[in-house]
Amino acid sequence: MWIILGLMTLGMIIGVSIRHKKKVIKQVNKLVTISVYLLLFLLGISVGLNDELVSNLDTLGVHALIITLMAVLGSVLLASLVYHLYFRNSNHEG
């Protein structure tokens, strides 16, 4: 976990220092997309090799939906409170 955060922080420092090199940044963003595809593909393989997990995918989907609905519900309820208290009558820049 610390390796992950350390690498990301290191990347951010490098990122700030090369922020004017548009071509390099474009390549980096392309590589980000490719590595995300690779990682999700590898996650798929690893899930596919686990027969128990594959047979439980439908249950996992229902559980995922419950988590999402509750997370969204909590967020929009708080959003409603904050909106009525601070945003509704003020200028729209917030």
Add this chain to the structure above:
Amino acid sequence: MKGSLIILAFFVLGISLGYTRYIPDFLISNDISMYALYLLMFLVGISVGSDTGALSVIKKIKYKILLVPALVILGSLGTMGIVWLILDDYTMSELLGVASGFGYYSLSSVILKDISGDEVATLALLSNIFREVITLLLAPVLAMFFGKLAPVASGGATSMDSTLPIIVTASGKEYAMISVFSGIVLTILVPFLVPFVYSIFS
């Protein structure tokens, strides 16, 4: 939306190859996945650091706008206690880790694979894709019942790009900047928050 379909396609392709055992041995080891994650995190860091737009948005803010990503974090994590009572299959740290994706399905799932395993990673992938889909489908309804901040809050980390058009449609152009700001802050926080909240309860 197109992005999540491509991601799902890669994931499903991986599942079918894994399930049919139609894969070379070297792809099975977890090492590749770990090094690919390290590479990804490094690249994401560069990408965030070099994004001058991300920095200039933060310079323009007034304090009130900070409430928006904060309420998304509190709202998303706060309800996990209820989910924990409904579903006894998961620990509190697993639920908090999944909810801390805020719709950033790719990163949250690969980080959770590393720290928690395949089952929670799959849960995070599905749950966070659902967050994007629900926002795309419900943004106008949410704005009507819960006010104009609600679609932004529902979008979470996706409110800066994939759900931005529907949020602007539902809440109005005045909310575009708030939406982008909240999305950027949450996107940057995801790789820090997912391992952090996971470790608190474990």
